[in-house]
Amino acid sequence: MRIVVFLCLILCTANNIFAASISSRIVSPLVLTGERHNNYNLATHMEMYIDKSHQLTVNDVTDPSFSSKFVPYDFAEQRSRKNYDQTVWLRFRITNSTVDDIHLFLTKNFPNQYTDWVAYKQTPHGPVKINSFADKTIHISLFPLDISENSTETYYLHNYSEGWLQTTFHLMKPSFYLLDQIDLFFVMGIQYGIALALVLHSLFIYLFLRDRSYLLYITFVFSGLLAFVLMDGLLNRLPGIVVSNWWYLHLYRFMLVEVGFVYILFAKNILQTKKYIPRTHFLMNIMLWLVLPATVMAWLPSFRNPLLAFISVLTITHYLSIALILSTVAAILVVFKGYKPAQYYLAGMIVMMVIELFYFISYFQAMLPAVIIFRLPQFGLDIDMILQAIALAVRFNLIQEEQIKTQREVIKQKDLNSKLQEHALHDKQRLIKGYARFFPxxxxxxxxxxxxxxxxxxxxxxxxxxxxxxxxxxxxxxxxxxxxxxxxxxxxxxxxxxxxxxxxxxxxxxxxxxxxxxxxxxxxx
Structure with a gap:
């Protein structure tokens, strides 16, 4: 018992020391030197303040007396449950130690759905808002920064979301940013092109065969595609369209629920769960009905209540996770039944999960370029879509083989019936002929x-x-x-x-x- 108490005291002390070390850590400004750097990560140079009252203005947070309330930017703290439904203020400083003015772009580390970022620059006359390129439909949350020679500039960023604002910012040279965007859109073009090709191919097959399975597959691919469009913030890249955080967040949550719903629906159809695993089929039917409360939670406003916002996120993420896990378990069970399409379905699920795991490892270890890291989930989904299409084709081939076998059996039975009818007719004729000898x-x-x-x-x-x-x-x-x-x-x-x-x-x-x-x-x- 003493040992347990002692360990608890050690853990609490270590936690307090760690928290104190973070809060007391001095955040140094980003220093721009004459060395040629194309990309600067601001993660270690940023401070944050979470406004739970949602009432602070830029004049409040830029007041010198408020400066001590900023703490070093902590990604884990920002995602904490207590900080859901948050208004966040970020602050960073840039020191230009060169004799030239430097022009950089302030942008997020990867595109996502949060669009309402507002940037301010501290001047002797007070904070000045920096116009974003979002109004010019070039990018979402992209701000041009001009840092004068031999000067230190202070910048503030502000946003609100019912969820948590998962993002960090980078400074990029305009030419490097352009090349980075070219690489990004090239990779995105491949990924979205694969999904669109699968949709068009399956749509053609459905129109030709009128097989309900292909219609479910099209819905599955299109739901996943739309979810990634929302996650990437592609709607805000269209001219004249700027979607607010609220609409993006709730539409994205709704699409995640729909992805889980369609995943269950498609798995039931292609795995023939009613035939092979009736008990799991019953559980999958329950999941289909649970889409109703999950959809309500996806569109439910937080009403400025962090707990309600957290419950909403928890409901949606658990619904999607359980849907994927239940589909995987169903695939494993059907594979043991010897149903061949389930093998390809299970392979797709395993590949997607392995890539998702690799994505989280790469995200924190920086094993791959950012343009690749943040596309890994969609790469996994694309591979899963391809394997599901193969599973669907194998299932269709099995159905065709069964139909051909049935047709052969029918033809064989018809031949047998024809022979029996011939024998019966012959016997009837003989019978009539025999009767005719005694009955004129x-x-x-x-x-x-x-x-x-x-x-x-x-x-x-x-x-x-x-x-x-x-x-x-x-x-x-x-x-x-x-x-x-x-x-x-x-x-x-x-x-x-x-x-x-x-x-x-x-x-x-x-x-x-x-x-x-x-x-x-x-x-x-």
């Missing part, structure tokens, strides 16, 4: 029937008929002198002679009675 066709005509099969018990017809009885004289005496075979031959020879004569005269034989016959003729004798 003329009887069918008299009864107005086409076949012996059409005759039912009680069928009758009334006509005037002449009846002929004929037999052999002394037939019994004749047979006593013959053997059985000779008797049969004799009687059959006789009947073969008499039957054609009866029919020749429009009669019909009704009965054979040993050596006698009973014949009928229509009309009177």
């Amino acid at each position: 066709r003329r009887f069918l005509q008299l009864l107005k029937k086409k076949s012996i099969l059409d005759i039912h018990l009680g069928d009758q017809a009334e006509k005037n008929m002449t009846v002929l009885f004929a037999d052999l004289r002394n037939f019994t005496t004749l047979l006593e002198k013959k053997s059985p075979s000779e008797s049969f031959a004799f009687i059959n020879g006789y009947l073969n002679q008499i039957a054609p004569i009866v029919r020749q005269h429009d009669g019909l034989i009704d009965k054979y009675i040993g050596d006698a016959i009973l014949a009928l003729y229509e009309g009177s004798a």
Whole structure:
């Protein structure tokens, strides 16, 4: 117990010392020398103050008496839950130690949705607002700075957001900034081009096949594409469009919810969860219904309440995370069922997660150029989209194979049925022919029937008929002198002679009675 208390005291003391060291750390100004630098990172040269009252003005924060309230810029502190729904003030100083005036661009380290940054320059006459290039539709939150020779200038940045303002600022030479933007748009063009090509390709297949799966895939790709458009702040790069932080933030949150919703919907369809994993399918249906409260939270204003803003972010991020995790678990379970499309679906999810992990590592370790680091999430999503398209194609091939197999089975069954029908018809014909030997066709005509099969018990017809009885004289005496075979031959020879004569005269034989016959003729004798 003493050890636990001792460790807690050590941790608390270390935390206080660390916090004190951060708050007491002196932030030095950025010094511009004659050395050729194209890019200056302001992260270690900035101070911040979080205004929880949302009432401070630029004159308040630039007052000398307020200067001591600024603390060194702390990215983790800015993201703290208590600082959601924040108004933040940033301050930095630049010292130009050269004999020339220096012209630089103040810009964020990567494009994002926060657009309402306002910059001020401290002058002997008070703070002066710096006009952003946003009004000229060149870039969002891009400010031109002119630093005079052998001088130290102080600048302030101000913004408000219901979330947290994840960003740091850089100073760039205009020529380097232009090259950086060319590289950025080249990479973005590749990424957005891949997504648009997948959308158009899938749309063509859907119009041709009318398969609902491709429509869900198009919705999935388009949702992810729009989410990245919002995250990159591309709408504000269009001429005449400046979208405020509030609209960007809530529309971005809404698209994240929709991405999770569409991910679940697409996973259910392509993984055939209802067939292979019904219990997980039930959980995925619950997630689909939970999109309603998540959507409400995405559009719900914070009402200047940090806790409400934090709950809103927590709801949205958890909904998206659970949707992705549940889809991955479903893919793993279906892979064990031997369903081939699930393998490609799972591969896409794994690639995306690995790239996201590499992105976070690279973000803090600076392993790659910034233009690549901040595009890694979309690279992961593009690869995931491609693998999902392959999974969809494999699924379609399996469906086609099943259809071809079914068609072959149907054709085989039809052939078998045709043969059975032929045999049945042949047997029917033989049966009718056999009956015809004992039931003359003329009887069918008299009864107005086409076949012996059409005759039912009680069928009758009334006509005037002449009846002929004929037999052999002394037939019994004749047979006593013959053997059985000779008797049969004799009687059959006789009947073969008499039957054609009866029919020749429009009669019909009704009965054979040993050596006698009973014949009928229509009309009177």
